[in-house]
């Protein structure tokens with residue numbers, strides 16, 4: 091299959107073909123999502139709370155992300171692999187951002203990076219873009235700033251906040267961003283951003299009018315006990331895995347596994 095590339099994203103937007111993005115953090119899931127035709131695999135810093143049992147994304151480091159990025163990029167043939175830059179690895183300067191992004195491409199094999207923030211990071215986006223590193227923006231609720239934002243709250247409510255969100259999205263796009271993730275934004279505001287941007291918006295809790303959608307895979311597949319309102323469970327994989335595990339343990343305890351067909355006679 092042909093690899094999804096930067097120009098395909100814009101093409102999809104122009105044609106009105108919705109883009110699909112899912113998080114992935116390992117080879118097992120990346121292979122499945124890639125074969126299922128997901129356009130973009132995001133190695134999100136949501137790995138922190140979903141895979142590494144951190145309370146938030148804040149403690150995640152570039153060193154923790156790299157093996158996950160490598161596993162996902164090695165296990166996918168079609169999807170564009172996007173690596174999140176974790177908290178503290180890019181904010182201080184364009185140079186710091188560039189250094190972290192370079193590691194994601196050189197050591198991780200990512201095709202693009204994503205980081206959180208608006209117009210104040212336009213220079214970061216510009217430097218990476220000029221250096222050949224595609225950048226995806228992330229606006230609205232930005233989990234790395236939850237201590238400033240006062241928890242997980244919808245962003246861009248009210249005329250002033252909505253205008254600010256549109257201005258931030260435009261600044262990122264003008265600086266070269268190839269797409270912008272919108273998280274927990276009122277649907278009409280996300281629709282407005284989608285209308286003014288030439289590059290795709292990818293929504294999560296941002297309504298139906300974005301150019302694409304993203305979910306954290308463990309939410310999407312029903313691996314978690316709780317998922318946020320915006321995260322529809324498209325399966326109950328956690329329950330299925332639990333059942334398989336119970337069946338295995340019972341078979342071992344009852345002596346029905348391994349049977350003859352699982353054994354070598356000589």
Ligand code: KIV
Nearest residue numbers: 113134135136271304
């Ligand atoms: O880390 C992540 O999973 C993300 C998505 C929610 C967009 O940034």
Ligand code: NA
Nearest residue numbers: 134135136174
């Ligand atoms: Na993230």
